[in-house]
Amino acid sequence: MENALEKKRGTYLGFFKEGIVDAFFNKNLYEEKKSSYYYKLGYQFGSFLEIKLKEREEENERWSTG
Secondary structure (H helix, E strand, O other): OOOHHHHHHHHHHHHHHHHHHHHHHHOOOOOOOOOOHHHHHHHHHHHHHHHHHHHHHHHHHHHHHO
């Protein structure tokens, strides 16, 4: 059984995960959630990961074609 703290954490983590998904797949902030601090953190983290993933892919392409 979840207590109040576990429910609150679940909500925060849910917003964080939704921010990551929106950064990767939707490429924009969801208007109704952009006021959530944890959603914004997730969105920023997702954007960071996407940039790093693209950099790594470009690096791998250079090594494989070079």
